[in-house]
Amino acid sequence: MxxxxxxxxxxxxxxxxxxxxxxxxxxxxxxxxxxxxxxxxxxxxxxxxxxxxxxxxxxxxxxxxxxxxxxxxxxxxxxxxxxxxxxxxxNQQNTEILKNDVVVNKIQDATPAQNTATLTLANGKRISLADAPTGLIAEQANVSIFKTADGKLVYKAKSSTASTSESASENLGLNTITTARGQQYQVELSDGSKIWLNAASSFTFSATFASLKQRKVELNGEAYFEVAKDKAHPFIVKTDKQEVEVLGTHFNVNSYSDENTTTTTLLEGSVKVSDKKEQKILHPGQESVVTNNTLSIRNVNTQEAVAWKNGDFIFDNEDFGSILRQVARWYNVEIIDNGNHEDLRLSGTVSRSKNISAVLKALEVTGKIKFKVEGNRVIVTK
Incomplete structure (x- = not known):
């Protein structure tokens, strides 16, 4: 031989x-x-x-x-x-290791979401914020757009003496920040409001609110809001199932299209949540839930709702399917379940700054599931 x-x-x-x-x-x-x-x-x-x-x-x-x-x-x-x-x-270049019952490819062990997004201006121009330099990256009527050294986007209103030759339609034009799976980003609007955007989300807003009676924005996905106080100009967050109206407050909205519910969690101040049939007032420590065209209120641990913004996964008797979708968005992976976990709920905490192998191991500690990683796919094997 x-x-x-x-x-x-x-x-x-x-x-x-x-x-x-x-x-x-x-x-x-x-x-x-x-x-x-x-x-x-x-x-x-x-x-x-x-x-x-x-x-x-x-x-x-x-x-x-x-x-x-x-x-x-x-x-x-x-x-x-x-x-x-x-x-x-x-497999010299893609060595597989067996560690704590989780099979993980060392090269393809998915990393946490990156701090980047895509900005689409009112004129349709798209800017990759990962590639954009620090400093001034664009200008629109009465607004300058900057990327800060720590990777945030900041809209700054120009002085009242600035040129107003731009058309009113451009002045009121909508901008959109979009994060893909495996991305997150933060933006400060021209009124001083701060928004943290979770993975697989899009946020649409006016470059300036100067001539508007309402500060109306649209969200698809999840975002945390710290809204600048302005009683004369209510801040309204519109999703496909509800509207949230505030004057100045801190709250989180989760409205992913692949989730059955839309939730709004209030940390500070008060907000009015409206669906197609009714409206309710939230107080700190409460969460509204819109599901099957029904709006309800419940008391919650607010830290769980904003854990993603603070760098953690916190699951408290969380539906297993929801956990998988959160992990898939954050690490930009495909997760395949065999469908035998419809009634499974899990609890636990793990940092979102770790690679996916650490998160999977934390879930496996429950003894109720096992995972296998094949490239960009995660398979639930038990």
Whole structure:
């Protein structure tokens, strides 16, 4: 048997398609290339010599002669050959590791969301905020748009003496900030309001509110708001299922299209939430829930609702499907569940700054699920 034949069989071993006879033959001939005599080997000696022989083959040269090798020891090397030799050669660049029952590809262990987004101006121009330089990146009527050194977007109103030659339609033109899966961003509007945008979300707003009676914005996804107080100009957040009206307050809105509910959680001040049929006033520590065209109010732990903005996942008896969707958005991965977890709810806390392997392990600690990672796909295996 030639070395190329051994490599072909090792490829089969790695793919799980080799027969037991092929595995046995490959292991025997791999050692036979350097056999002088057949004394017994300790396990450490067997491991050492296997590595020497294997490295020689991979470098395309004749293996160094090894004096201590014993054919019956080949059987003891079975696990070593399959996991050590086969996987080492054919996955040198994408080595898979088995750690705490989570299989994770070291190169493709998904990283947390990046601080970037895409800005679409009123004239349709699109700006990648990851590529935009620090400083002034655009100007619109009565507004200058800056990217700060720490990666935020800031709209600053020009002085009242600034040129007003731009058309009124441009002055009132809408801007949109869009985050893809695996992205997040923060913007400060021209009125001083601050918005944190979660992954897979879009936020549409007027570049300036100077000539408007209302500060009306639109949200698809999730965002946390710290609204600047202005009693004369109510701030209104519109989603596909509701409107939230405030004068100045801190609150979170979750309105993803793939979720069954839209929630608004109030941390400070008061807000009025309206759906198609009714409206309700929220007080701090309360959350409105719109589901199946019904608006209801409940008391909640507000820290759980804004955990994403503070850098954490906090799950308190959370629906497993919702957890998977949150993880998928944040790490930009595809998660495949076998559908047997409809009634599963989990609790726990883990930092969103860690790679996905840490989050999956934290979920596995419950003992109710297991995960397997294949490239950009996460498969629920239990």
């Amino acid at each position: 030639e070395k190329k034949d051994i490599k072909e069989i090792l490829n089969k071993v790695n793919a799980g398609t080799a027969t037991s006879e092929e595995e046995h033959a490959a292991k025997y001939w791999l050692h036979y290339f350097s056999k002088d005599d057949i004394p017994a080997l300790s396990e450490d000696e067997l491991n050492q010599e296997t590595e020497i022989i294997y490295n020689s083959l991979m470098e395309g040269r004749t293996p160094a002669k090894v004096k201590r090798l014993w054919y019956p020891a080949v059987a003891a090397a079975c696990l070593l050959m399959i996991l050590g030799v086969g996987l080492f050669y054919y």
